[in-house]
Amino acid sequence: MSKGKVVVIGSNANRIETKGGYWGDTGNYLNETVVPMLALIDAGYEVVLATPNGAPPTIDKASDSPAHFGGDEQAYEHAKRFWAEDPSMKGRTLRSILDEGIETYDGIFIPGGQAPIVDLMQDQELGEMLRHFHAYQKPTAMLCHGPISSSAAMPYAREFRAALIAGDEAKAKEWSEGWQYAGYRMTVFQKSEEKVIEDTILHAKIYFDMPYALGLAGAVVDTGPDFEPYVIEDRELITGQNPRSDHPIAKALIAALDRKLGHA
Structure with a gap:
């Protein structure tokens, strides 16, 4: 008998555009996806993976x-x-x-890798899900680059992303108005960590960094030391900074689910 049901949101992006018109490989991080899923299963929760087009994500x-x-x-x-x-x-x-009915799900988890920057942060169906989880204060966890997906809940998520890419700060702020997570404390993969990926893997710069984008939209972004585990909880939202936050965010999400569902 399952204690509850958690939807895990994967990305379908397998490449990301960078400055200068270059493209780099991307996807979801293996450990960020699987470690929390296995922890949830071990804790007695059912997990269901969903992506925009239904195909499994790329590692x-x-x-x-x-x-x-x-x-x-x-x-x-x-x-x-x-x-x-x-x-x-x-x-x-x-x-x-x-x-099927999003109300039948008790929690949501979004892992990282840079892929969510491409599709999830502007996906209208994800936005609908996040608005439900916010309205009912259901545990909502996002890891590494996953927290940028929270912008999908904006009324004008696509326009917000386009303004960030265009470097139009004023327009990005304007399009982010009405975002449900404004004022929330959260963490995300920070600029100095991103630089390591840009320099050693992409060999190019992405269009915007995550703390800047979320801060512009009204989040209170707080980051810890580079590549060290760091997790923040604020109301229903649980965010982890980087790949090494995989086990801590799983623990925090399970604890939040147990509290919400009376299993604690």
Whole structure:
């Protein structure tokens, strides 16, 4: 008997545009996706993966390494098998979750990798989901680049993203008005961490950094030391800063679900 149901939101993006018109490979981080999913399952929760088009996400190549599992080869191989073979990873469309009834879900989790910058942060169906979770104060967790997906809840999410890419700060602020998370404390992959990815993996600059975008929209962004675990909870929202926050955010999300559903 499941304690409750959590929808995990994956991205379908497998490349990201960078300054100068270059494209880099992207996807969802393996550990950021699988570690919390396995923790939720172990805690007695059912997990359902959904993406905009229903296809499973691509593993970000930068995450396909035992290094993201503390060097534990066995944990890494287990995660790879889970991603490839577990029924939880088959994927459904966001639309199918809404049609089924988002009210039947008790929590939502959005992992990172840079992919959410491409599609999730402007996805209208995700925005509908996030507005439901906010209205009912249901646990909402986002990790690394995942917190940028919170902009999907804006009335004009697509316009907000376009203004950020255009470097039009005034327009971005204008399009972000009415955002449900304005005033929330949150964390996200910070600029100095992003620079490492830009310099060593993308070899190009992305159009905007995450703390800047969320701060512009009215979030109170707080970040810890680079590549060290850091998680913030504010009301229903739980955010983690970077890949190493995978275990702490899973623990925080499970605790929040247990409290909300009376399992604590």
